[in-house]
Amino acid sequence: MIHMRNITKSYEMGTQVVHALRGVDLDIAEGEFVAIMGPSGSGKSTLMNMLGCLDVPNSGTYTLDGEDVSQMSDDQQARVRNKRVGFVFQQFNLLPRTPALKQVALPLMYAGYGRSERLERAQEALRKVGLGERMDHKPDELSGGQQQRVAIARALAVSPSIILADEPTGALDSQTGTEILDLFEELNTQGITIIMITHDQEVADRAQRTIWIRDGVIVNEETNEHQ
Amino acid sequence: MNISESFLTALDSLLANKLRSVLTMLGVIIGVAAVIALLSIGNGVSDSITGEINAIGTNLIIITTDFDNSDGYQTLSQVDVDALSDPLRAPLLGDVAGIAQGNQEVISSGRSTNVTVAGITPNYFTIYNMTEFQGGDGLTQTDVDTRARVAVLGATAAEDLFPDEYAVGQSVKINGVSYEVVGVLAESGSAINNTDSNIYVPLSTAQSRLYTTRTRSGEKAVSSITAQAVSAEETDAALEQITEILRAEHGITYAADDDFSLISQGDLLETFNTITATLTAFLGAIAGISLVVGGIGIMNIMLVSVTERTREIGIRKAVGALKRDILIQFLLESIVLSLIGGLLGMTLGWLISLIAGNALDIPTVVDAGTVALATGFAAAVGLVFGIYPAWRAAGLRPIEALRYE
Numbered sequence: 043m044i045h046m047r048n049i050t051k052s053y054e055m056g057t058q059v060v061h062a063l064r065g066v067d068l069d070i071a072e073g074e075f076v077a078i079m080g081p082s083g084s085g086k087s088t089l090m091n092m093l094g095c096l097d098v099p100n101s102g103t104y105t106l107d108g109e110d111v112s113q114m115s116d117d118q119q120a121r122v123r124n125k126r127v128g129f130v131f132q133q134f135n136l137l138p139r140t141p142a143l144k145q146v147a148l149p150l151m152y153a154g155y156g157r158s159e160r161l162e163r164a165q166e167a168l169r170k171v172g173l174g175e176r177m178d179h180k181p182d183e184l185s186g187g188q189q190q191r192v193a194i195a196r197a198l199a200v201s202p203s204i205i206l207a208d209e210p211t212g213a214l215d216s217q218t219g220t221e222i223l224d225l226f227e228e229l230n231t232q233g234i235t236i237i238m239i240t241h242d243q244e245v246a247d248r249a250q251r252t253i254w255i256r257d258g259v260i261v262n263e264e265t266n267e268h269q
Numbered sequence: 270m271n272i273s274e275s276f277l278t279a280l281d282s283l284l285a286n287k288l289r290s291v292l293t294m295l296g297v298i299i300g301v302a303a304v305i306a307l308l309s310i311g312n313g314v315s316d317s318i319t320g321e322i323n324a325i326g327t328n329l330i331i332i333t334t335d336f337d338n339s340d341g342y343q344t345l346s347q348v349d350v351d352a353l354s355d356p357l358r359a360p361l362l363g364d365v366a367g368i369a370q371g372n373q374e375v376i377s378s379g380r381s382t383n384v385t386v387a388g389i390t391p392n393y394f395t396i397y398n399m400t401e402f403q404g405g406d407g408l409t410q411t412d413v414d415t416r417a418r419v420a421v422l423g424a425t426a427a428e429d430l431f432p433d434e435y436a437v438g439q440s441v442k443i444n445g446v447s448y449e450v451v452g453v454l455a456e457s458g459s460a461i462n463n464t465d466s467n468i469y470v471p472l473s474t475a476q477s478r479l480y481t482t483r484t485r486s487g488e489k490a491v492s493s494i495t496a497q498a499v500s501a502e503e504t505d506a507a508l509e510q511i512t513e514i515l516r517a518e519h520g521i522t523y524a525a526d527d528d529f530s531l532i533s534q535g536d537l538l539e540t541f542n543t544i545t546a547t548l549t550a551f552l553g554a555i556a557g558i559s560l561v562v563g564g565i566g567i568m569n570i571m572l573v574s575v576t577e578r579t580r581e582i583g584i585r586k587a588v589g590a591l592k593r594d595i596l597i598q599f600l601l602e603s604i605v606l607s608l609i610g611g612l613l614g615m616t617l618g619w620l621i622s623l624i625a626g627n628a629l630d631i632p633t634v635v636d637a638g639t640v641a642l643a644t645g646f647a648a649a650v651g652l653v654f655g656i657y658p659a660w661r662a663a664g665l666r667p668i669e670a671l672r673y674e
Contacts, residue, residue, distance in 0.1 A: 096587060096668045117591050123667075124589020135584050135671065139285045149588035151274055196588065 043203065043235065044070040044093065049102035050258075051088055062088040063099070064258035070237065072203065075230040077249035078239045085258040086239050087208060093237060094127050094206045095119040107203075124153050128197025132209035134189045136181045136196075142168060143177040146195045153200050167195040171225060187218035194225060198234075205229065207238040211245055223248045275594065279601035286574075290606060293570040296563025297610030297650060298617060301643045303556035305618025305635060308642075310625050311549025313633035318541045320632075321459055326397050328498040328534060330507060332515070335530040339485075344519060344528040346488035347472075352518050353496055359514055361499055361507040366393045367472060367491035369480040375468060376442040377430035384426055385467045386443055388475020396497055399464060403427070405437035405452030412451075413471040418478075420448040424456040425465040443470070444479055504533050557646070564607070564650035571603050571658035582662050583670025596663035603655025604648060611647025615640060 046068040052061045062085040070076055080086040091097035092104060095111055098119075104111045111122065123129075128149075136145050146164035155163065168177055171191040181189055190210060197205050207226070211219030227248060230236050238249060246252045247266060254262040283290045334344045350367040353359050370387035387393075394400060394407045403424060412419050420441055427436040427450075440447045448470060457464050470479075472491070482490040498507035508531055515529055575582070582595055619635050626633030 091668050094587075096671070097666075117593075120586065120589050120591050123587060129587050131671075135580070135587070137581055137584060140281075144281075148585070151278075152585075152589040152591070152594060200589075 043072045043107050044068065045103075045105045046092070047103045049089075049092060049099045049104060051085075051092065051097070051099050061258055063092070065102070066255075066258070066260055068253070068260065070235065072235055073230070073233055074251060075227070075236045075249045076238070077246035077252045078237065078255060079241060079243070079246050079252055080255040081241065084255050086255050089255060090206055090208050090237070090239050093204075094129055095122045096129075120152075124149055125200055126202050126204060128194075128200070128202040128205045130190070130193050130197050130205060130207040130210045132212040134181070134186075134193045134213070136189055136192060138182075139180055141178045141180050142173060142184070142192045142195075145181075145192055146199050149196060149200050163199055164195070167199045168192070170198060171195045185218075186214050187221060190214060190218075190222055191225070194222070194229075198229070202234070204235045204237065207236065209240055210238060211240070211242070219245070272597070275597045275601050276605070278598050279605050282578075282598075283602055283605060289570065289574075293567055293606055294610035294613065296566035297560065297607045297647055298563075298614040300556065300560030300563040300650075301611045301614025301647055302618035302621060303559050304553060304643050304646070305615055305639055306621040306625065307552035307556045308549060308639045309618070309622035309633045309635045310629070310631070311545060311552055312636065312639075313622070313626055313629075313631040315542060315545035315549065316634060317631040318545060319538060322534060322538050322541065324398065324457070324459055325534065326495075326497065328501050328504055328507075329396065330496045330498060330504070330511065330531055330533045332494040332496065332511065332529055332531055333492070335526075335528055338526045338528045342485045343482050343490035343492065344484055345491050345494055346484045346486075347491065348488050349515060349518055350491065350494055352514050353494065353511060359496075359507075359510050361503045361510050363497040363499055364392045364396050365494060365496045366390050366396055368393065368493050368495065369472060369475045369489075369491045371480055371492070373443050373468075373479065375426070375430065377439065380430050380432075382426065382429045384423075384429075385463070386420075386475070386479060387467055387469050388472040388480065389469050390472050393469070393495070396495055397464065399454055399457065401455035403453040403455050404435065405450070407452055408469065408471055413473050416473045416477055417471055418446060418448045418474060419451045419471065421452040421454060421469040422450055423454050423465040423467045423469075426468050427453040429466075441468070443468070446478055498533070501535065504535055508533060560646055560650060563610070564654040567603050567606055567651060568654035568658060571599065571655060572661070574602075575599065575658050575662040578662075579665060579670050579673040582665050583667055583673065586665070586667035587671060592663045595665075596659050599659035599662045600652070600655045603658070604651035607647045607651030607655075608644070611644050614647070615643055618643070 046066055049063050049066040051063040052059050066089060078086050078089060092099055099112055106122065143161065143164050146167050147160045150160040150163055165177065168174055171194050173188060173191050173195065176184065176188060184192065211222055214222065223245065226236050240246050249266060251263060251265050253260055332345060347367055350365055353362055353365040366389060368387055368389055370385055372383060373386040374381055374383050375386065389408065390413055391408050391410055407421055408419065422436055430436065430441060431439055436450050436453050439450050441450060476489045484490050496511060498504045511531060512527065516527065519528055521528065585595060622633040622635055
């Protein structure tokens with residue numbers, strides 16, 4: 043479902059030009075659980091932003107479900123982020139002072155669902171991640187693991203085909219991290235494609251396939267032997 | 270996302286920052302309150318002046334000597350009054366009254382006061398709507414014909430001269446001569462011609478004992494003549510009629526200037542209205558400036574808010590908010606802020622105008638126009654000063670907004 047060909051991206055950081063991606067080719071099939079690994083500065087976060095339509099490449103083509111994303115307008119990209127992709131960030135990125143149910147309902151609101159359907163779907167998503175009892179809690183009333191679960195529920199709410207996770211366990215202790223990875227695995231078995239960025243080999247081992255990136259190019263990939 | 274959803278989202282985020290919202294609103298609250306209060310007080314003052322002028326009488330025209338063209342003589346006399354009273358010569362005039370007045374020391378038993386003593390004819394009281402008496406009665410034609418030494422006191426004058434006694438039947442001394450008090454007028458409260466503190470005596474008596482000035486031709490002078498036009502519409506024509514008759518009476522040649530001047534109640538009203546309207550507009554403009562300052566306050570806070578909430582904007586964009594959604598959300602936030610501020614300001618302004626109206630004893634009026642003006646202005650302030658911050662928020666790149674610490 044994902045086909046990237048010769049994607050490049052460079053930024054200007056002050057006077058310096060940083061070449062974050064220097065020609066990436068990447069194919070990911072539907073239903074895969076892929077880990078992208080690399081040291082910091084390797085371009086893995088930039089790659090994930092491209093995959094999630096948060097950023098556009100300088101050159102190259104990116105087709106998602108047969109559509110050329112690199113040619114889309116801002117609003118069309120927003121629609122892709124809204125309906126087809128769910129993001130999970132290292133820092134959770136929840137809205138401050140907002141109860142869990144409203145957080146999860148947010149993408150549904152932008153997708154144009156009515157009030158009652160929105161609440162229904164948000165509740166369902168929260169139950170799916172095991173937070174059925176904490177729908178009215180605000181972020182500062184939840185633990186890190188619970189906040190990440192809210193973020194995952196938010197990513198799930200519009201039933202996307204892909205979940206993009208940027209260091210989803212980076213801010214969590216290993217016990218909680220394992221629980222989150224279990225959740226991803228479970229979602230993967232339900233048919234959702236999961237692409238996860240990490241620098242932790244143990245975390246990457248939970249995926250079916252690991253892709254290594256360094257200095258803006260893919261240097262290696264291997265399929266994991268699973269238990 | 271539809272507009273009511275955007276509205277709820279805006280309301281949500283305003284409620285999440287109550288203190289900041291209230292502080293931001295303060296500028297608009299004060300601005301709108303100032304506009305409402307000042308405009309309504311201005312309108313109240315204007316109404317009360319109009320009321321006072323109208324209370325003096327109906328369609329009055331006051332004729333006085335124009336001393337610039339009279340070689341120092343009084344030019345008006347009973348001859349003029351008679352000429353203007355002639356229905357054949359002056360069909361547009363009703364009652365006409367000559368008045369001879371000046372300041373006199375008036376003494377009662379043990380008290381004295383310095384007041385205006387006016388020599389008048391009985392129709393003066395009807396022309397000036399002074400038909401209510403606390404006690405006794407007005408002057409009669411017989412009083413005038415016989416140069417009777419009788420006086421009618423204004424309410425305040427009576428209070429000053431006879432604080433503990435019933436004034437009617439007592440006597441007062443004016444210029445060393447005793448007058449019998451035959452009537453005391455009811456209080457009028459008019460601030461315009463001060464009728465309450467005046468004392469009235471027959472015109473003939475005044476002309477022979479107090480104001481003995483003569484015109485150039487030797488007639489007994491009057492200090493002013495009040496004529497009543499038959500209707501408001503005919504006032505201008507009546508003014509012309511008076512001018513024509515008086516010029517003929519005074520033998521003024523074609524090229525020479527009038528030796529008298531005219532002012533109608535309508536002119537007076539217009540003059541005062543122009544003054545109060547200018548004052549009201551001026552006060553309103555000052556209040557308007559505070560509203561603009563309030564608007565800049567909103568813009569300031571909204572800009573801070575956009576920066577502070579960059580991450581929130583990034584999150585919203587990451588989960589699919591369109592540029593338009595963000596724009597509308599922030600725009601609505603500032604409009605809601607200024608509208609609520611406008612409503613609170615309106616209430617506050619209304620309270621201030623009530624209190625001020627009581628304190629100044631004027632009928633303050635908060636009319637629909639004022640309310641519409643203030644509300645419209647408040648909404649416009651929110652819109653105008655909200656556009657730039659909202660546009661800034663909507664233009665943020667999602668990836669940069671998410672990275673913002």
